[in-house]
Amino acid sequence: MKAIYIEKYRQIGLKIAYYRKLRGLTQEELAEQIDLTPAYIGHLEAPNVAKALSLDTLFDIAEVLDIDPYKFLMFDAL
Numbered sequence: 001m002k003a004i005y006i007e008k009y010r011q012i013g014l015k016i017a018y019y020r021k022l023r024g025l026t027q028e029e030l031a032e033q034i035d036l037t038p039a040y041i042g043h044l045e046a047p048n049v050a051k052a053l054s055l056d057t058l059f060d061i062a063e064v065l066d067i068d069p070y071k072f073l074m075f076d077a078l
Contacts, residue, residue, distance in 0.1 A: 009050040017045035
């Protein structure tokens with residue numbers, strides 16, 4: 001992962017957590033529905049960890065959370 005993208009990955013993770021909680025799902029429930037581990041979801045969502053993820057994973061998460069995938073990619077201007 002390039003250093004210039006760390007903040008963007010962090011924002012994606014925070015958005016995953018936001019929408020997951022909005023839907024009333026736990027990390028475990030989300031992980032089970034997309035065939036990943038709860039630890040992986042936890043790493044994605046951790047604000048102090050920038051973890052890269054594939055588009056396939058992002059699309060799977062968006063489908064489970066019933067949101068358009070582009071919402072994860074709308075970044076705040078610095």
